[in-house]
Amino acid sequence: MAEGSDPTSSTRVKMDADPDSTLTEFFTNCDDYLLFQLTKFYRDRLEQAIEEGVEGLALMLIGEDHFSGQEYQKVSELVQNGNRAGSSKLLLNLVMEKGPRARRMMWESFVKMHHSLRKLGSILREIQELGSDPINDMKVGEELSEIPSHLKDVQQKHKETLRVQTETLRVNTILIKEKVKIFQLVDRYAELTVISTVRDLTLVEHELLARGRDHEEWREKDLRKELEKIRTDQLFQSSFSQRKSKSGNSAAVSGVPGIGKTTMVQKIVYDWATGKIYPHFQFVFSFKFRDLNTINYPGQIGKLLSEAHSKEDGRFEIFLRFVAGLSSPQSARPLEMFLGPFLHQTTCRVIDWVKEKVEGQIGDSQTETGKRKLLNTFHYLFESQNKALARNTVGSMETLSLSGLRLTPIDCAVLSHVIGLCDTIKHLGLGQCNIQCEGLQRLGPILHKCQELSLGGKEVGDSGVKRLSAALRNPECKIQKLDLRGNNPTDSCAEDLASALSTNRSLIDLDLGSNNLGDSGVKLLSVALRNPDCKIQELGLQGNNLTDSCAEDLASALSTNRSLIDLNLGYNKLGDSGVKLLSVALRNPDCKIQKLHLFHNALTDSCAKDLASVLSTNRSLIYLNLGYNKLGDSGVKLLSVALRNPECKIQELGLDNTALTDSCAEDLASALSTKQTLRILNLGLNSFTDQSVPALRRLILTCSSLEEIELRGNQFSPNGERQLEPLQESRPGLSVTV
Structure with a gap:
């Protein structure tokens, strides 16, 4: 297969708890095409990431006969001459020329070195988080999208308008006769160094101000190992932006006042209008806070919100959330020094608009599109920080299902805020939402409020089940039905779960099917089932790799438990010996089992x-x-x-x-x-x-x-x-x- 050709089926990747062993296994099993794509995608960042360890990496490649002594010498000479950037570029060029075997060895070497190279570790963690289809995730939003024919003329006129608006730079002067001078942007633009998120943003800004001319030397010495330099044409790559949302990608750039952020945005718009960057963006718009306040409020703000919300592709979603946030006095107050005071009528119009959208969407959430729109309206509520508005719109909501949507930790924080203001929630469906540990942590404070909770189908894992167990132990827990199918918990979380089952007074239906609890995990759960305070009536243990080793413990639980009436043991390997042990308990007059599932048990x-x-x-x-x-x-x-x-x-x-x-x-x-x-x-x-x-x-x-x-x-x-x-x-x- 040619290196640039796309295979007929995408490589499936599964990342779990042990990063080093998992990454090693991933790169060992990775097909050549995927390694080629990974190297190509991360090329610029890898050049920075391996600068501090380029000689060690070259030695590893020599040891595996991928580099010659002469090639190592060339790399080493550049390092000795202080040109680490050139040495890393040379090494990557050589590896790409040598083909798939050298690339595979290079990535496997990265796994061994990443603990001492922070930037490299960041890239590997990102690959790990991309999950089952890394190529698809890496290219989110980057595919060239064919603009509809009826918009091509509009796009061309828009580009020409932006080019005229941004090709000159207005500079304020101290001259009395000439207060403003106009220059060509390309002649006066000074490129900013944009770096990835730092350890302490406030501290770094203070250091920048204090050090002045020493900044460059300080950056080279103290920050080179931590930070990545980001080009302006990389800002909206999935690598640096807050992606994982159908609303699109977003990036926030922070810096001390006057450093040139506004001019940088002007240059980005100019470069797009002249075809230099982001060719996959169909349209680019630039908003200044000060300009927003010149709209004829409140009439035009309503029209603006409606028009922005009508775009089904979510291109204005961040803007809508921002405007919703301006209806909150706490959020608006810091901006008033730049924008001037917000009119009360404008704030009321925004609140009315949010209320209208939430109420209109609550009843229309059966489809995936409807669910996504509903989640977006929850973001508006969250940004508004208006508890009265939230209670009036969602306070009486009984059922909420977002099953099938990929939820980020931020989405989970928004849900936690909204559900926290709802006292009537009964059913919360979050199956197949890819909620992992951080998201579950954000949801933790409200999980106990639901009567039925579905989290089946994606990687909650042991850590997630432990957090859920804490919610089950909450004395105010109302959960009656809990679906945790297909979440990959193992026996390491069984003790926490058993403790919860022993103390919880509300849970009557627990589905743990299609997991990996094993015999040891079920033995721990059986201890809880023997507890007289356990109220479980329905228990799903199908597909948990159970054998006859746990049958005696289960039999003991069945003989003493007075509440369990439905037990699903299908898709296991209990065998004849296991069923014989269970039969002893089932013949006990005190056994209350009404439904027994033993399909697929050899x-x-x-x-x-x-x-x-x-x-x-x-x-x-x-x-x-x-x-x-x-x-x-x-x-x-x-x-x-x-x-x-x-x-x-x-x-x-x-x-x-x-x-x-x-x-x-x-x-x-x-x-x-x-x-x-x-x-x-x-x-x-x-x-x-x-x-x-x-x-x-x-x-x-x-x-x-x-x-x-x-x-x-x-x-x-x-x-x-x-x-x-x-x-x-x-x-x-x-x-x-x-």
């Missing part, structure tokens, strides 16, 4: 006798799912004996894909024909043929309580299917699926 006919004993003696069990196990005819024949027992109260029975043939059809039909509690029976994906049709017909016609029977995936002939399908017309509400 069961055979060896455990059928024990299950039959449970069906014969347990008075509460009404649902049993044994699908996707190899019970076979012999196993189901044993179960059929128990199903005939009048004490058996089964209502739903799952025997799909359990290796059944015609041999057991008569036994099963005979047992269930008179079972007047049975409502749903699943016999799909087995090997029944037309030979079983008479027995199945008798079962369907004589079991008057039967509402649904699933027979798809068997081996009936068209004639056999024609004999079965019409039976659903035999009584109202009956469903026969063949």
